[in-house]
Amino acid sequence: xxxxxxxxxxxxxxxxxxxxxxxxxxxxxxxxxxxxxxxxxxxxxxxxxxxxxxxxxxxxxxxxxxxxxxxxxxxxxxxxxxxxxxxxxxxxxxxxxxxxxxxxxxxxxxxxx
Amino acid sequence: xxxxxxxxxxxxxxxxxxxxxxxxxxxxxxxxxxxxxxxxxxxxxxxxxxxxxxxxxxxxxxxxxxxxxxxxxxxxxxxxxxxxxxxxxxxxxxxxxxxxxxxxxxxxxxxxxxx
Numbered sequence: 021x022x023x024x025x026x027x028x029x030x031x032x033x034x035x036x037x038x039x040x041x042x043x044x045x046x047x048x049x050x051x052x053x054x055x056x057x058x059x060x061x062x063x064x065x066x067x068x069x070x071x072x073x074x075x076x077x078x079x080x081x082x083x084x085x086x087x088x089x090x091x092x093x094x095x096x097x098x099x100x101x102x103x104x105x106x107x108x109x110x111x112x113x114x115x116x117x118x119x120x121x122x123x124x125x126x127x128x129x130x131x132x133x
Numbered sequence: 134x135x136x137x138x139x140x141x142x143x144x145x146x147x148x149x150x151x152x153x154x155x156x157x158x159x160x161x162x163x164x165x166x167x168x169x170x171x172x173x174x175x176x177x178x179x180x181x182x183x184x185x186x187x188x189x190x191x192x193x194x195x196x197x198x199x200x201x202x203x204x205x206x207x208x209x210x211x212x213x214x215x216x217x218x219x220x221x222x223x224x225x226x227x228x229x230x231x232x233x234x235x236x237x238x239x240x241x242x243x244x245x246x247x248x
Contacts, residue, residue, distance in 0.1 A: 113235070
């Protein structure tokens with residue numbers, strides 16, 4: 021079945037450091053790919069998405085490129101801030117049939133000043 | 134737009150008691166999802182509905198859990214009887230369709246503690 025694998029956390033970075041959170045997927049067909057973010061005490065919210073190969077999703081300084089050849093959708097940010105501390109979830113959804121999102125296990129990011 | 138609304142935000146109960154969690158999806162959305170989040174197991178999909186009809190409940194852990202959606206604007210997740218291992222944060226989410234483009238909107242969650 022469809023699945024998403026994320027790098028395990030926690031990830032701890034200093035402010036202004038470069039961030040990469042790896043995400044790879046297995047899916048039948050051609051999925052859409054998503055990154056969701058969960059701030060402390062809140063629900064998940066969509067951070068960015070990409071719906072076809074080579075698309076780049078971006079939002080709030082975060083970027084991720086849909087790489088079909090490596091089945092990856094790594095999340096990057098050039099300079100993290102303390103306010104980026106959260107749990108980040110990679111997810112996919114296939115177009116075939118009516119299926120819900122398939123989530124990875126999440127990666128906790130802590131940014132220290 | 135009010136977003137997905139869940140109540141209560143926090144619930145503390147004793148083992149053996151019945152617990153009912155409530156969710157109001159975003160108006161016009163036709164899919165509703167219930168998730169459970171724990172440190173050990175991460176985010177788990179419990180059940181989801183389409184147009185008020187349960188589509189897949191294979192994630193419901195056992196018969197103590199039940200979910201209903203009597204109309205397009207309301208859903209409940211009930212645990213009876215509750216056990217300490219049910220302690221978790223329960224999220225409700227809704228979406229318009231489940232096609233590849235469609236975003237799921239999450240509620241703020243209900244933190245359940247079973248003593």
